[in-house]
Amino acid sequence: MFRFSEHRLQACEGETGLKSATFYDLAHRRRSTRLFKDKSVSPEIIRRIVSAAIEAPSSCNRQLWHCVVVTEPAVKMRMNKFSSAEQSYLYDAPVLLAVFYDCSLENHNPCKTPFITAGMAIYAMLLAAEEEGLGAIYLGGIRNPAGIAKALNAPPWLTNVGVICLGHKADDPPCPPRRPVDEILSYEECDSKPAHFHADIRPHLWTLRQLADFRDKLIWYKGIHIDGLTLHADPDARFSEKYRYLTGRIGMLCAQYEKPSVLDILSLNGALILQMLNTCSDDIGTLYAYELTPGTLEYMNAYFKTLIRPENLQGIVNEDPDTLRIPLPDSSVDLITCYERLEHFDDPAPLLREIYRVLKPGGKVLAVVSNRFYPHLYRYKRMKKRKYALGRNWNRGPERKYNPREIEACFRATGFTIDGMTGLQPVERKILGVIEQLCKKFKRYNRADALAARSERMYTNRTVSRYLCSSLAYEISRQ
């Protein structure tokens, strides 16, 4: 990962006469701060920070910025209410700097110059805050920026371009992972990459190269589990119940083998791997993480380094960009986990054949598959029209859901024996969830709590149907 290490700075000094590392240090030190002390910031400091905006370049040197400093809780409440921002720092930060720009003169500029100009000023203010020893974060995720303008009585020609939350840091956030500089730098022309991820999530449109590219990019913005309070990477993240079920089951399966070799298919951020290492690493011989690109595994290694020292973890990468091939010899692993990865493929057969090939006779696969028949209402309309249901979340990439009979036929056609299936998150649970929400709406909190406790116990399938579940956890084996 790229850092302005001393070594690099020395190289720069020789070449460019760079006098000090001050700016690069500052740029590297600045982090988005999300926790603030309850301590005010003096008006002089705020003034100095805003003066950094004045130094920023602006289109035609117009400098049509305007900043509004807010410290009054009542005004903050109004900003929250009108903008539907719903981010805690809008209440917690002692100072809010609402940034506006007069876009009226540059409205038609195709280069979106007002927003570029505003962005430059905002970054200058974030750096200045760091230089002042303060913490700051820029909030762009405001659903209705016009609400900020309304709350602050802005004239119609000023457009709100976000809010900077400012204050004394109550924590020291680590640097979220950064792409290596070589990946974003090229000379004379753009690196023309042969594959770019697709804009349509129906898997039959995707090539393997596109999937690899998507996973490589996804990792940087979806790669870390975040602690809900501080938004830092959270080593003890309480993963979903699905993860807990899976790792519990994997732990039990591991106990059936003597130091088994375990392979996780398309590990991405390593969330499942991390859980396995936390829960049953002593029982595992070698743990393989299979991915499509080296970048994805690089990320995982960098992330794990700060949490655990996984001596028994080995990343393995698909070699041919056009063919799925797990780079392991035939019949070499005892257990395989494939957590909602078959969904990426229009035809799951090539991946299933590879899984079969590397599995030892007598070995087992824990494959979790999303169920096509689970009543996700948002998907229903599309399912009626198309072969593929769109996933809830674009970040999951190409995604299809399986009819249980169809995927079971694929398992059998590959040569697997189906040892068992557990439905996860049964439909009853979903219904209880809806009633729970209604109880909360009508302030029947005791009833809502009781329903929540009941649905907690109902994680695996119960009464209506073994198949009416959001995901199907299959245990399949090679005889």
Ligand SMILES: Cc1cc2nc3c(=O)[nH]c(=O)nc-3n(C[C@H](O)[C@H](O)[C@H](O)COP(=O)(O)O)c2cc1C
């Ligand atoms: C345009 C833009 C919008 C952002 N909006 C939000 C936001 O709404 N909420 C938030 O917590 N962080 C927001 N951020 C901060 C980013 O999450 C943060 O910069 C990124 O994760 C990198 O972390 P760092 O700033 O500590 O280096 C935004 C950043 C930018 C540039």
